Amino acid sequence: MNSTADNLDALPVTVLKGVGPRVAERLLRLHIQTVQDVLFHLPARYEDRTRLTPMGAVRPGQQVVVEGEVELAEVRFGRRRNLLVRISDGTGSLTLRFFHFNAGQQAGLARGTGIRCYGEVRGSAAAPEMIHPEYTLISRDAPPPVEETLTPVYPATEGVHQLTLRNLTTQALAYLGDQAGSAGLVDWLPAELIAAHRLTSLPAALHYVHRPPPNAPLEQLAAGRHPSQQRLAFEELLAHHLSLRRVRQRARQLSAPAFAAAQPLLDDFISGLAFTLTGAQQRVVSEIRQDVACRHPMARLVQGDVGSGKTVVAAAAALMAVQAGYQVALMAPTELLAEQHFRSFSDWLEPLGIAVVWHAGKSKGKARSQALQAISEGSGAVAVGTHALFQDEVEFQRLGLVIIDEQHRFGVHQRLALRDKGRTGGQRPHQLVMTATPIPRTLAMTVYADLDTSVIDELPPGRQPVKTVAIGQERREEVIESVRKACATGQQAYWVCTLIEESDVLQCQAAEKTAELLATSLPELRIGLVHGRLAAAQKETLMSAFKAGSLDLLVATTVIEVGVDVANASLMIIENPERLGLAQLHQLRGRVGRGSRQSSCVLLYQPPLSEQARERLAVLRESTDGFEIARRDMELRGPGEVLGTRQTGEMQFHIADLLRDEALLVAVESAAGQLMELAPGHVSPLIRRWLGEAVNYGEV
Numbered sequence: 153m154n155s156t157a158d159n160l161d162a163l164p165v166t167v168l169k170g171v172g173p174r175v176a177e178r179l180l181r182l183h184i185q186t187v188q189d190v191l192f193h194l195p196a197r198y199e200d201r202t203r204l205t206p207m208g209a210v211r212p213g214q215q216v217v218v219e220g221e222v223e224l225a226e227v228r229f230g231r232r233r234n235l236l237v238r239i240s241d242g243t244g245s246l247t248l249r250f251f252h253f254n255a256g257q258q259a260g261l262a263r264g265t266g267i268r269c270y271g272e273v274r275g276s277a278a279a280p281e282m283i284h285p286e287y288t289l290i291s292r293d294a295p296p297p298v299e300e301t302l303t304p305v306y307p308a309t310e311g312v313h314q315l316t317l318r319n320l321t322t323q324a325l326a327y328l329g330d331q332a333g334s335a336g337l338v339d340w341l342p343a344e345l346i347a348a349h350r351l352t353s354l355p356a357a358l359h360y361v362h363r364p365p366p367n368a369p370l371e372q373l374a375a376g377r378h379p380s381q382q383r384l385a386f387e388e389l390l391a392h393h394l395s396l397r398r399v400r401q402r403a404r405q406l407s408a409p410a411f412a413a414a415q416p417l418l419d420d421f422i423s424g425l426a427f428t429l430t431g432a433q434q435r436v437v438s439e440i441r442q443d444v445a446c447r448h449p450m451a452r453l454v455q456g457d458v459g460s461g462k463t464v465v466a467a468a469a470a471l472m473a474v475q476a477g478y479q480v481a482l483m484a485p486t487e488l489l490a491e492q493h494f495r496s497f498s499d500w501l502e503p504l505g506i507a508v509v510w511h512a513g514k515s516k517g518k519a520r521s522q523a524l525q526a527i528s529e530g531s532g533a534v535a536v537g538t539h540a541l542f543q544d545e546v547e548f549q550r551l552g553l554v555i556i557d558e559q560h561r562f563g564v565h566q567r568l569a570l571r572d573k574g575r576t577g578g579q580r581p582h583q584l585v586m587t588a589t590p591i592p593r594t595l596a597m598t599v600y601a602d603l604d605t606s607v608i609d610e611l612p613p614g615r616q617p618v619k620t621v622a623i624g625q626e627r628r629e630e631v632i633e634s635v636r637k638a639c640a641t642g643q644q645a646y647w648v649c650t651l652i653e654e655s656d657v658l659q660c661q662a663a664e665k666t667a668e669l670l671a672t673s674l675p676e677l678r679i680g681l682v683h684g685r686l687a688a689a690q691k692e693t694l695m696s697a698f699k700a701g702s703l704d705l706l707v708a709t710t711v712i713e714v715g716v717d718v719a720n721a722s723l724m725i726i727e728n729p730e731r732l733g734l735a736q737l738h739q740l741r742g743r744v745g746r747g748s749r750q751s752s753c754v755l756l757y758q759p760p761l762s763e764q765a766r767e768r769l770a771v772l773r774e775s776t777d778g779f780e781i782a783r784r785d786m787e788l789r790g791p792g793e794v795l796g797t798r799q800t801g802e803m804q805f806h807i808a809d810l811l812r813d814e815a816l817l818v819a820v821e822s823a824a825g826q827l828m829e830l831a832p833g834h835v836s837p838l839i840r841r842w843l844g845e846a847v848n849y850g851e852v
Contacts, residue, residue: 160327160336161188161841168323170316181309183844188337190324191358192841193317194384194807195304198373201270202299202366208244210273210280217298218246219268219290225261237261239269246273247281266292270303301363302370321362328355340834340841341387345826349386349819357383361807376812385808389820390827391842392808394835396601397824400451403602406580408449409552411476415441417504418471424503425464432610433461437468439606440584444472444553450582453600455591456608457778458742459615462586463493465608466555467500469584470534474506478552478581479527480534481541481574485558487512487688492717493557494536501534511537511546514688548574555584588742589735591782595810595817617776618745622729622755622769631725631754632673638723639677639704643749645723647707648740650731666727667707677704684709710740719747729755729772730765734785737772764788786811806842 163186165171165179179185184193205216220241227235235258237248248269250257261267271285290296306317328337339346339354346353352360360380364373372378376385422429429437436454443450456462470480482497484490490512498508509532511523526532530549535541551574574581585603596605623631635645647670649663667681680694680703698706699718706721710732724744729737737755745751755769771784827834 159338160191160324161186161338161837163187163327163336165190165320168320170319175312175316178309178311182307182312187324187327188841190320191328191337191362192806193306193321194361196307197305198302198364198368198370199270199305200366200370201303202301204298206243207239207241207246207280210244210246211277212273212275212280214273215271216273217268217270219266219295220246221292222261222263222265222267224263225258227258235261239267244280247275247279248285248287249281249283251284260289266290266295268295301365302368302373304362304364325359325362328358338837340831340838341390341823341827342830342834344830345823348826349823351386352379352383354383354387356380376807376809381807382813382816384806385813386816386820386823387838388805388808388842389813389816390823391839392805393601393820393824394827395839395843397828398835398839399602403451403580404448406449407447407578408580408582409476409478410447411444411472411478411552413441413445415472415475417475418468421468421471421500421504425500427612429464430461430608430610430612432456432608433465436465436606436608439604440465440469441472443604444469444582449580450584451603452583453585453587453596453603453605454608455587455596455605457611458588458739459746460588460608460611462557462588462608463496464500466493466557466584466586467497469553469555470497470501471504471506473553473582474501474533476552478550479530479532479548480553480555481548481551481581482534482536482555483539483541483557484536485538487514487538488691489557490536490538491688491692496717497534497536506533507531508534508536511535511541512688513538513540515540548576550576551581553582553584555586557586558588588739588778589782591779591786595786595814599810614748615745616748616750618724618741618751618753620741620753620755620773620776622757622773624757624759626759628756631756632670634754635670635705635723635725636674636677639674642720643723644698644701644703644718644721645705645725646721646743647705647725648727649707649709650726650728663707663709670705670707674705678702679705679707682706682708710736717746718743720749722747722749722751724751724753725756726753727756728758729769730757730761734768734771734781734788737768738778738781741772741776 164176165184165186166173166176167187168190171179182193184190199215201217203217204219205214207218207220210216210218218239218241220239222237222239223245224238225235227233232251235250235253237250239246239248246269266289267287268290269282269285269287271282273280273282275281288296304318304321305314306321308314308317337355337358341351341354345351357380360368360378361384364378369378373381376382440450440452443452454462454465456465466482470482473480482490482493484493491510494508494510501508507526509523509526511520511527515523515537523532523535524546527535528547528549535546535548540546554574572580591599635647638645647666649666663681663683667679670677671679680698682691682694686694694703694706697703698721701720721744724741726732726737726740732740741753744753755772757765757769761769768785768788771781775781775784827838
């Protein structure tokens with residue numbers, strides 16, 4: 153085997169024994185095309201098959217290797233046909249149970265046959281059994297040696313079994329050569345960088361994670377904290393970070409319209425507001441002003457807690473583009489949030505003579521064609537809507553700024569597609585991205601490395617933190633009474649219904665039932681009901697009535713999570729809060745506390761609570777700081793859930809874990825700078841090794 157001459161990232165997987173066209177096609181589903189890909193398809197966990205356990209010593213729940221002789225094999229017919237095989241080794245006996253078997257398998261397990269099995273022991277200590285264990289038939293006189301290393305368990309796919317993947321990694325490790333180094337696998341990290349960060353050598357790390365020795369620390373491996381795993385996690389995080397830096401670098405080479413420093417429209421707008429911008433808002437507006445005065449596209453993320461006033465900042469940015477003669481597109485992930493922005497922008501900008509148009513997927517008929525015409529002719533200076541704004545039929549005459557709200561619902565590649573959508577005459581529009589899901593700074597360095605970040609870390613004056621209490625369903629009557637009292641003093645309240653089921657229909661039924669029950673208990677109150685299945689016009693009418701004070705209590709599903717702003721609403725009841733994530737609960741709670749009056753949020757939970765649900769509700773009671781809540785949410789649920797990347801399929805890691813490896817992120821950022829300086833040619837192959845060819849850098 154010519155292990156040193158062949159570069160493993162160019163060597164097709166078909167050079168390995170057992171990989172014909174059919175297997176190669178299946179391996180493609182695991183993104184395995186080369187021998188290098190096999191080496192970087194890393195184990196998800198390990199099993200210890202390095203020692204035999206006497207059958208008399210096995211206990212339920214253990215995963216063990218046992219060896220013995222078949223005493224009996226018979227087919228039992230019950231609700232399901234199953235094959236039972238009793239084996240013993242002189243110290244005790246064990247039953248093997250198979251639901252899927254054939255006649256050949258049964259014949260092979262004849263009385264007196266030697267057998268070695270691995271599996272989880274179930275049943276009682278008196279009658280232990282294994283269901284569908286892995287087994288091999290052996291000669292009792294000359295049994296093969298037990299495994300010399302821990303057994304890796306790999307992410308698999310249909311038609312590619314663990315035995316196949318172990319066989320392929322054994323062959324790939326032989327290509328990799330000795331642990332001291334291998335010309336076949338290039339280490340793209342320069343020696344200075346490896347020394348500076350005290351990293352294990354790459355071949356040694358790969359040998360260790362694929363075949364850990366019998367004395368390997370299982371707990372450390374299971375936690376992903378072994379130095380060999382950390383070496384690979386470091387390299388993977390570095391590849392992700394570099395890929396986003398490259399997005400930023402390429403963006404800097406693109407050209408964008410530069411907006412003039414003088415902004416009379418913006419100055420008129422700010423001076424005409426009924427409130428004064430906070431110091432944080434002023435700081436962010438001035439950062440945006442500097443960005444859009446440059447001739448390359450702004451890419452700025454504005455993080456701001458619930459109620460910190462991001463929308464005003466977005467309106468200010470829009471005015472900078474309009475003043476320069478360009479159009480603005482504002483996109484939100486849901487119709488409700490987009491509608492809220494449309495109302496705010498219309499209220500603020502139309503008195504200044506600026507036309508704001510609405511376009512969403514549900515827009516139909518004349519209204520739709522008029523909006524499309526206004527956008528294409530340029531008379532619609534600001535277009536607000538959902539992602540429908542970026543469908544092919546929508547053509548902007550002169551798009552200069554794209555504003556994306558709740559960024560984590562859209563991936564980096566969607567962001568780049570939007571930038572390309574606004575390409576005119578070789579120029580790209582500026583981009584402003586906003587989120588009310590704050591994420592810790594170290595994490596932002598990895599997830600949003602292609603963006604400059606601003607934080608609005610100050611609430612408008614006079615706002616008081618919302619008081620939060622958790623109350624069990626058995627005290628529901630008390631909660632209803634508190635709603636009665638609050639509304640009797642002229643306050644307004646929300647009652648939010650949540651369901652485990654994602655189904656819109658069930659959510660709406662739950663909300664309808666709750667509204668009926670509350671109407672019976674509180675006949676003196678004017679009660680409205682809002683849910684996802686109402687027509688946009690009905691939702692709009694109800695929300696306007698609530699905002700105008702003609703409704704006392706609004707019963708709603710989680711559609712009101714973002715964007716609804718009613719200063720007089722000071723009480724929020726959230727039913728079954730244990731079913732929601734912390735960030736979502738924090739967003740919902742942010743619908744109250746928007747005026748100067750003390751506001752309260754009641755978490756009406758269904759006992760008994762799980763340990764994790766109890767922790768989540770405690771975090772919410774103790775803190776109103778979005779950054780702290782986001783940090784705790786990630787500890788409890790993992791970053792993929794919080795950032796929404798699990799759903800979009802982005803930032804899926806082979807071995808790194810954003811939360812566990814947060815301590816590596818600062819070193820990764822400095823290593824990225826070093827690598828670009830010491831060996832710029834190594835950046836592309838490193839990104840390709842970990843992310844494949846699927847990365848869109850925006851220059852397509």
